[in-house]
Amino acid sequence: MLESKQRQITDTEKLPIPTVQAIIDGKLTGALSGKTLEVVSPIDGKMIAAIPDCEAADVDRAVAGARRAFEARRWQGMSPKQRKRVLLDWADRVAAEALRLAALESRDMGMPIRLAEELEINFAIDSLRWYGEAADKLYDELAHLDDNVTAMISRTPLGVVGAILPWNAPAMIGAWKLGPALVAGNSVVLKPAEDASLVCLRIVELALEAGMPEGVLQVVTGDHKAGAALAAHRDVDCITFTGSGEVGRQIMTAAANSNLKRVSLELGGKSANIVFADAPDLAMAADISVGFMFGNQGQVCEAPTRLLVQRAIRDSFTEEIVKRTRALTIGNPLDLRTDLGPIVNAAQRTQIVARMERAEKEGVRFALDGRGTEVPGTGFYLAPSVAVDVDPKSSLAQEEIFWPVLSVLSFDSVDEAIALANGTRYGLGASIWSNNLDNVFYIAKRLVAGNININGGTGPVVELPFGGFKESGFGRDRSLHAIDKYSDLKNVIIRTAR
Numbered sequence: 001m002l003e004s005k006q007r008q009i010t011d012t013e014k015l016p017i018p019t020v021q022a023i024i025d026g027k028l029t030g031a032l033s034g035k036t037l038e039v040v041s042p043i044d045g046k047m048i049a050a051i052p053d054c055e056a057a058d059v060d061r062a063v064a065g066a067r068r069a070f071e072a073r074r075w076q077g078m079s080p081k082q083r084k085r086v087l088l089d090w091a092d093r094v095a096a097e098a099l100r101l102a103a104l105e106s107r108d109m110g111m112p113i114r115l116a117e118e119l120e121i122n123f124a125i126d127s128l129r130w131y132g133e134a135a136d137k138l139y140d141e142l143a144h145l146d147d148n149v150t151a152m153i154s155r156t157p158l159g160v161v162g163a164i165l166p167w168n169a170p171a172m173i174g175a176w177k178l179g180p181a182l183v184a185g186n187s188v189v190l191k192p193a194e195d196a197s198l199v200c201l202r203i204v205e206l207a208l209e210a211g212m213p214e215g216v217l218q219v220v221t222g223d224h225k226a227g228a229a230l231a232a233h234r235d236v237d238c239i240t241f242t243g244s245g246e247v248g249r250q251i252m253t254a255a256a257n258s259n260l261k262r263v264s265l266e267l268g269g270k271s272a273n274i275v276f277a278d279a280p281d282l283a284m285a286a287d288i289s290v291g292f293m294f295g296n297q298g299q300v301c302e303a304p305t306r307l308l309v310q311r312a313i314r315d316s317f318t319e320e321i322v323k324r325t326r327a328l329t330i331g332n333p334l335d336l337r338t339d340l341g342p343i344v345n346a347a348q349r350t351q352i353v354a355r356m357e358r359a360e361k362e363g364v365r366f367a368l369d370g371r372g373t374e375v376p377g378t379g380f381y382l383a384p385s386v387a388v389d390v391d392p393k394s395s396l397a398q399e400e401i402f403w404p405v406l407s408v409l410s411f412d413s414v415d416e417a418i419a420l421a422n423g424t425r426y427g428l429g430a431s432i433w434s435n436n437l438d439n440v441f442y443i444a445k446r447l448v449a450g451n452i453n454i455n456g457g458t459g460p461v462v463e464l465p466f467g468g469f470k471e472s473g474f475g476r477d478r479s480l481h482a483i484d485k486y487s488d489l490k491n492v493i494i495r496t497a498r
């Protein structure tokens with residue numbers, strides 16, 4: 001079974017990369033300048049493709065086409081049932097290519113193939129289906145203001161939405177944004193990250209094959225220049241962004257300095273994973289903590305990067321964590337046995353090592369130091385690390401870590417755990433492991449985080465809103481609530497003669 005799937009993956013690798021062009025007005029196109037960006041695979045540092053290096057002029061073209069499609073009501077004018085059919089057909093087409101897309105993702109940014117297929121691509125499919133199914137189940141409101149006066153309160157699309165993505169999970173984060181933005185009736189200009197565009201390009205191409213009308217969904221590839229041009233564009237009505245806080249700030253500034261477009265930001269995190277001695281199953285807690293922390297090489301916004309362990313079990317639980325982390329398999333992300341693939345690019349790997357050195361100078365001790373572990377091949381690999389007795393005020397415990405380094409902190413009381421968990425500028429996720437229901441609810445109410453898992457909770461699901469508090473951003477992806485940020489309410493008040 002495993003061998004036959006592995007063979008399929010190897011066969012997939014031999015296929016050409018499906019799409020390496022931007023998609024504007026239903027056509028594959030290069031940048032107007034003719035310039036391209038190299039796509040380097042983190043597996044071996046070799047160039048596997050080149051994508052258009054789109055700039056402001058290309059963004060202008062894409063936004064103008066998206067606006068034309070919107071004004072012509074090519075999409076919002078379709079019946080909800082028709083739009084549902086397109087979205088469901090699109091999801092089926094993505095599902096038919098799931099393994100190929102997962103392998104493309106592994107080659108492009110290094111996500112282990114199991115995760116790429118089971119989480120990333122399947123979640124993208126699930127999200128497109130979920131919003132497709134919602135398309136003909138959304139109703140507006142009526143208010144009866146007088147015997148002869150009725151008001152219709154209707155959800156109205158904003159117009160042109162710019163969606164800017166990070167590289168760590170482009171298919172699923174893309175689908176969380178495209179699904180609700182399209183269901184609301186908007187046109188969308190998608191700007192994938194320069195380190196992970198290939199899967200987005202193919203997925204959008206499949207939307208066109210499923211009958212998405214020309215211009216409704218555009219893709220501009222490129223780096224910060226394309227993103228900045230979209231954020232500053234006066235004819236874009238909304239930017240939905242997932243990425244770093246630094247770029248989030250620039251996007252807010254660009255919105256304020258241009259047309260006051262709406263902005264929603266899904267930014268970084270520093271999630272606390274609070275483990276009490278009375279956890280129902282400490283072995284399961286250790287398994288899930290390690291899997292969640294090091295999945296995708298720790299390059300997950302919600303990853304539980306701070307492990308807060310009650311002092312009574314600190315040493316024994318940390319030992320279990322180190323044991324499990326040491327047992328993870330590092331290797332080619334296209335191998336089904338791999339737990340950790342390479343870091344997304346060489347610069348990021350260099351930066352991680354530099355920051356680990358800085359942490360060491362600040363007094364951090366590594367119970368497991370990935371820098372000393374032999375890693376395969378010539379790619380940008382880095383084995384996982386576990387830092388212990390971490391000072392809650394240190395840079396390692398305070399700054400977002402988007403890499404495979406876990407910090408272990410300890411606490412005695414419930415209130416101490418809450419103070420530590422809330423003691424950063426982020427507020428994205430948190431986990432609690434305890435059998436004491438009174439404590440669990442007391443803590444959950446006080447944690448400043450958008451997503452709190454108790455005793456394992458669940459992995460990410462499209463049914464629940466997702467987003468953060470504080471500097472983790474604002475606005476929610478996923479669930480029906482996500483549609484709110486891509487639409488607004490309009491009153492139409494009707495007075496009849498009698």
Ligand code: NAD
Pocket residue numbers: 164165166167168169173191192193194222223224225226227228229231242243244245246247248250251266267268269300301302400402428467468472
């Ligand atoms: P990034 O902020 O560097 O880049 C994100 C995107 O913004 C890319 O497409 C990039 O080209 C574009 N961009 C760069 N400069 C821009 C500018 N001035 N204006 C507009 N766009 C610009 O982030 P990244 O390195 O791709 O991703 C990692 C970050 O994303 C981490 O901070 C991580 O926590 C965050 N993230 C958050 C979530 C979440 O849901 N909260 C999910 C995944 C990743």
